Amino acid sequence: xxxxxxxxxxxxxxxxxxxxxxxxxxxxxxxxxxxxxxxxxxxxxxxxxxxxxxxxxxxxxxxxxxxxxxxxxxxxxxxxxxxxxxxxxxxxxxxxxxxxxxxxxxxxxxxxxxxxxxxxxxxxxxxxxxxxxxxxxxxxxxxxxxxxxxxxxxxxxxxxxxxxxxxxxxxxxxxxxxxxxxxxxxxxxxxxxxxxxxxxxxxxxxxxxxxxxxxx
Amino acid sequence: xxxxxxxxxxxxxxxxxxxxxxxxxxxxxxxxxxxxxxxxxxxxxxxxxxxxxxxxxxxxxxxxxxxxxxxxxxxxxxxxxxxxxxxxxxxxxxxxxxxxxxxxxxxxxxxxxxxxxxxxxxxxxxxxxxxxxxxxxxxxxxxxxxxxxxxxxxxxxxxxxxxxxxxxxxxxxxxxxxxxxxxxxxxxxxxxxxxxxxxxxxxxxxxxxxxxxxxxxxxxxxxxxxxxxxxxxxxxxxxxxxxxxxxxxxxxxxxxxxxxxxxxxxxxxxxxxxxxxxxxxxxxxxxxxxxxxxxxxxxxxxxxxxxxxxxxxxxxxxxxxxxxxxxxxxxxxxxxxxxxxxxxxxxxxxxxxxxxxxxxxxxxxxxxxxxxxxxxxxxxxxxxxxxxxxxxxxxxxxxxxxxxxxxxxxxxxxxxxxxxxxxxxxxxxxxxxxxxxxxxxxxxxxxxxxxxxxxxxxxxxxxxxxxxxxxxxxxxxxxxxxxxxxxxxxxxxxxxxxxxxxxxxxxxxxxxxxxxxxxxxxxxxxxxxxxxxxxxxxxxxxxxxxxxxxxx
Numbered sequence: 165x166x167x168x169x170x171x172x173x174x175x176x177x178x179x180x181x182x183x184x185x186x187x188x189x190x191x192x193x194x195x196x197x198x199x200x201x202x203x204x205x206x207x208x209x210x211x212x213x214x215x216x217x218x219x220x221x222x223x224x225x226x227x228x229x230x231x232x233x234x235x236x237x238x239x240x241x242x243x244x245x246x247x248x249x250x251x252x253x254x255x256x257x258x259x260x261x262x263x264x265x266x267x268x269x270x271x272x273x274x275x276x277x278x279x280x281x282x283x284x285x286x287x288x289x290x291x292x293x294x295x296x297x298x299x300x301x302x303x304x305x306x307x308x309x310x311x312x313x314x315x316x317x318x319x320x321x322x323x324x325x326x327x328x329x330x331x332x333x334x335x336x337x338x339x340x341x342x343x344x345x346x347x348x349x350x351x352x353x354x355x356x357x358x359x360x361x362x363x364x365x366x367x368x369x370x371x372x373x374x375x376x377x378x379x380x
Numbered sequence: 381x382x383x384x385x386x387x388x389x390x391x392x393x394x395x396x397x398x399x400x401x402x403x404x405x406x407x408x409x410x411x412x413x414x415x416x417x418x419x420x421x422x423x424x425x426x427x428x429x430x431x432x433x434x435x436x437x438x439x440x441x442x443x444x445x446x447x448x449x450x451x452x453x454x455x456x457x458x459x460x461x462x463x464x465x466x467x468x469x470x471x472x473x474x475x476x477x478x479x480x481x482x483x484x485x486x487x488x489x490x491x492x493x494x495x496x497x498x499x500x501x502x503x504x505x506x507x508x509x510x511x512x513x514x515x516x517x518x519x520x521x522x523x524x525x526x527x528x529x530x531x532x533x534x535x536x537x538x539x540x541x542x543x544x545x546x547x548x549x550x551x552x553x554x555x556x557x558x559x560x561x562x563x564x565x566x567x568x569x570x571x572x573x574x575x576x577x578x579x580x581x582x583x584x585x586x587x588x589x590x591x592x593x594x595x596x597x598x599x600x601x602x603x604x605x606x607x608x609x610x611x612x613x614x615x616x617x618x619x620x621x622x623x624x625x626x627x628x629x630x631x632x633x634x635x636x637x638x639x640x641x642x643x644x645x646x647x648x649x650x651x652x653x654x655x656x657x658x659x660x661x662x663x664x665x666x667x668x669x670x671x672x673x674x675x676x677x678x679x680x681x682x683x684x685x686x687x688x689x690x691x692x693x694x695x696x697x698x699x700x701x702x703x704x705x706x707x708x709x710x711x712x713x714x715x716x717x718x719x720x721x722x723x724x725x726x727x728x729x730x731x732x733x734x735x736x737x738x739x740x741x742x743x744x745x746x747x748x749x750x751x752x753x754x755x756x757x758x759x760x761x762x763x764x765x766x767x768x769x770x771x772x773x774x775x776x777x778x779x780x781x782x783x784x785x786x787x788x789x790x791x792x793x794x795x796x797x798x799x800x801x802x803x804x805x806x807x808x809x810x811x812x813x814x815x816x817x818x819x820x821x822x823x824x825x826x827x828x829x830x831x832x833x834x835x836x837x838x839x840x841x842x843x844x845x846x847x848x849x850x851x852x853x854x855x856x857x858x859x860x861x862x863x864x865x866x867x868x869x870x871x872x873x874x875x876x877x878x879x880x881x882x883x884x885x886x887x888x889x890x891x892x893x894x895x896x897x898x899x900x901x902x903x904x905x906x907x908x909x910x911x912x913x914x915x916x917x918x919x920x921x922x923x924x925x926x927x928x929x930x931x932x
Contacts, residue, residue: 176763180834183761187754194725194750198743201728202735205664213666213732213923218723223673226722227715234711237761242704244763249700297537298630300695300770304836307767311696313631314536315624318697331845335695335770335838337530339537340455343841 169330169351170306171323172248177307179240186233248308251321255289256282262292262299262312265341267332275361280332280349283357284324292318300336303349309335324351396803400904414499417902420485421801422506427481428870430472430513435863437465442825442859445852448844455842459528460543462840464520466531467548471555472513474782475644477790478651479597480509480562482797483590487566489895489902490584492575492911497568505561512555519547530840532641533608535622535633539615546615549608556605559647563597566590575894578913581675584893585668588675589654592682596643596650600686604640607633631696638689646685648782649749650678652789653720656742659796660724661918662891663739664731668918670723677716684713694765703762710760717753721746736889737811741792744819748784752777755830770840773833779826791818791869796889798873803901805883806876814872817865824858892917 168174204210258280259270269277282288292301292312301320302309310320324330334345352360395401397417404412410422441461444451453461484502488495496502519526527548529538538545570591574583583591610621611633620626622633661668668674690698690706698706724746733739755777759765768774799805828851833839837848844852887896894911895902 172763176767179761180758180764180767183754183758183764187758191747191750191754194721195747197725198728198746201725201731202733202743205728205731205733207665207732207734210730210732213664213920214730215667215920215923216669216726216730217667218670218673219726222726223670223719223723227719230718231712231715234714234757234760237757238708238711241761241763241765242707245694245703245707245766246700248763248766297540298534302770302836302838304767307763309695309766309769313624313696315627331836333836333838337534337537337770337840339528339541340459342459343455343838343843 168325169328170303170308170325172244172307173305173325175240175244175247179237179244182240183237186237190230248320251289251319252287255287255321257289257291258282260290260292260301260312262294262301262334262345264296264339265334265345267301267334267345267347271361273361279347281357281360282324282349282351283354284327284351286354287321287323289319289321292320297338298336299334299338299345302333302335303330304333305330306349311336324349327351327353394899394903394905394908396899396901397904398802398901412503414495414503415904416484416488416495416499416502417801417906419502419506420481420483423476423480423484423509426506426510426513427473427476430468431477434465434468434473435866437461437468439859439863441465442856444842445844446856447853448846448849450843456528458842459840460526463527463530463548464516467516467527467552469782470531470644470648471552472509472516474648474786475555475559476509476562478655478786478793479566479590479593479647480505480558482655482793483562483566483651485801486797486895487569487587487590488573489898489906490587490893491570491573491578492894492907492913493569493573494906496565497572498565501561502565505558505565508554508558508561512551512553512558515547515551515554519544519551522547532637533611534637535611535614535628535630536624538611539623546612549612553605553608553612556601556608559597560601560605563594563601566594567598570594575911575913577911581672582913582916583675584917585657585671585674585678586651586654586893588678589650589657592678593647593650593654596647596682596686600640600643600647603636604644607636607640610636631693634693634696635690638692642689642692643682643686645778645781646681648786650681652745652749652786653678653717655789655793655796656724656745657720658891658893659738659742659792660727661920662796662889663734663736663742664728665734665890666727666731666918666920666923668723669726669729670719671916671918673719674723677719680716681713684709684716688713691760691765694762695769707760707762711757714753714757714760717749721750721753736795737806737808737815738792738796738889740812740815741788741795744815745785745788745792748780748788748822752780752782752785755780767836768833770838771833772829772837772839775839776826776829776833779829784822784826791815794873797895798876799880799883799888800895800900800902802877803883804876804880805888806872806880810868810872814865814869817868818862819865821858821861821863821865825855825862826858828852828855828858892919 257272261268269280294312294314299312301312306322308320308322310318328351330349332347410418444453444458522544524544527543527545614623620628622628622630624630657674688710691710832848832851883900
């Protein structure tokens with residue numbers, strides 16, 4: 165996946181594709197058998213059935229093979245998930261506040277925005293809070309999702325790998341305008357980000373030019 | 381259930397349960413009857429009524445989603461629609477459908493009993509069911525309108541909204557008791573009332589399924605009862621158990637909710653699996669493949685299914701250990717279902733297959749349930765679940781399992797057993813036409829949900845981004861096709877009850893379970909004498925006259 169929007173895309177998509185491949189294999193197998201048997205052993209052609217009570221070896225085979233396959237899937241899923249919770253220490257931190265029905269973002273230098281501006285190729289850590297009910301921070305293109313609760317915080321992180329605009333959406337039902345609770349991630353090259361980050365709200369260069377924590 | 385719509389006992393001797401004259405006449409003879417068959421019919425009428433209501437709400441939701449923005453209703457109304465659709469379909473249709481209708485009617489017959497262990501308790505469960513159902517309906521008409529929380533009632537939204545959440549919660553609470561009492565009744569019935577010659581491994585596989593289901597009902601349902609009551613207390617008294625504003629923990633609510641509601645998924649699917657195991661050997665006319673594996677896999681599902689609830693919560697921020705264990709166990713619970721699917725398919729091998737309407741629904745069940753099961757496995761893989769959690773992928777998945785699985789098994793059971801229950805045959809051709817329309821419409825309706833969910837379409841969305849429009853459009857068209865099929869199917873049944881060919885033959889399909897050895901429709905007492913069971917009910921001895929029994 166060369167066009168991955170975030171660092172998680174490749175892992176998540178490859179385990180997804182693996183699981184789709186396994187699923188399609190079994191689905192086609194079962195369906196083909198059902199169709200073939202229904203035709204071949206149809207009562208019109210096959211008046212007498214044969215009683216077969218079972219076959220222990222077959223049972224063992226079709227218990228063991230799926231067990232191995234799901235354990236493989238489980239492991240890749242776990243490894244992929246582990247990446248999502250192991251947050252690098254050098255990540256730039258952004259506080260994300262969810263409320264009915266909008267998102268807001270606060271940076272380490274006090275800057276506040278409605279969209280999430282991030283530099284590409286730098287880890288960004290999100291501290292997620294809600295001021296009212298449950299929400300969920302979901303960036304489909306980044307393959308990340310985390311529930312957001314009031315009175316407690318959750319964390320998530322990512323590295324945006326390509327510049328661009330990505331949709332943030334709320335994935336936990338939160339009432340009337342749940343389906344309009346959108347925002348966006350704006351991923352931009354490092355220089356552009358730094359320019360934006362140190363800019364005052366009125367557009368002039370900030371005087372207390374504090375460096376972002378992400379850049380060590 | 382007017383008396384002119386039912387077959388009269390043409391078998392000569394005893395009147396059927398439909399004509400049987402007890403202490404009460406007319407309608408009272410039904411709503412005060414403790415006969416398990418009459419109670420089964422009461423459930424049939426009431427559960428189907430709620431099913432039609434649920435279909436209407438589902439239809440309206442899909443219609444709203446045919447295009448982005450407001451189409452027919454406001455966001456507020458849409459949110460109430462999906463809550464009502466969920467509450468009705470889950471608590472009033474899919475949980476009671478197979479156990480309460482066919483379990484009540486056939487479980488005692490399948491084990492050679494005259495009734496369930498506690499007939500009066502059985503009638504009480506129906507009254508509780510009706511009370512719960514009426515409460516749910518009352519929430520619609522009372523000021524404030526029906527709840528808009530989704531069927532999951534997640535806190536804190538469910539303590540903040542002004543809608544009639546308490547009605548819905550109390551409805552679910554009371555329906556829970558109906559379910560517990562039915563479960564208790566079935567567990568006792570299976571233990572105590574089997575005909576003396578029927579040892580455990582001579583029980584029909586549907587009885588195994590009802591038995592496993594009943595245990596889950598008894599053990600898991602009280603938890604949802606307590607939890608929902610706590611939400612009511614939270615709303616009324618503001619104690620702060622779950623509400624974070626008062627120091628409570630909303631994640632605790634989710635745990636308690638899913639400790640019941642995940643096993644509840646097995647309350648819904650296990651009876652469906654029982655129906656599949658029952659019908660396949662009849663229409664393949666051969667013994668079932670791997671009887672014991674199927675029986676034990678039911679128990680394994682009930683057992684492991686109770687230990688996987690937090691896979692609904694991979695995004696809440698659990699400990700790594702929690703995520704690891706719940707994901708692993710979720711993978712394990714897939715195995716017994718896979719075993720069943722393989723055994724069912726193997727039962728077709730060298731059978732003599734008749735594609736009668738019940739069998740068509742069952743074969744469709746295997747296909748649709750496989751899609752539902754395989755997409756379920758995907759969600760057990762945590763990294764994938766993070767992406768698809770709370771998207772329409774989940775909605776598609778559980779409709780494949782619950783509707784494509786349990787729903788189709790239910791339809792199969794209707795086609796299989798209704799002629800036995802009423803002594804009237806439906807039009808087979810029309811039933812097959814309806815089947816193909818339903819099967820086609822089903823896939824058109826739900827498959828696009830899987831795709832757009834993976835692409836990031838969240839669930840419970842009234843409005844959506846333009847890129848999802850084609851999927852939503854196709855899905856809505858699918859809902860029309862599906863509903864057309866349902867109309868044909870149910871019209872066929874209604875016509876058959878009035879004008880269908882009368883059947884008095886005991887064994888309509890060549891089944892070997894006990895219900896096919898008694899009158900059609902059954903007499904009040906079911907059996908003239910206590911039946912003797914020699915072997916498990918899938919022997920098909922006539923196969924062996926011509927062909928020597930063969931091993932693979």
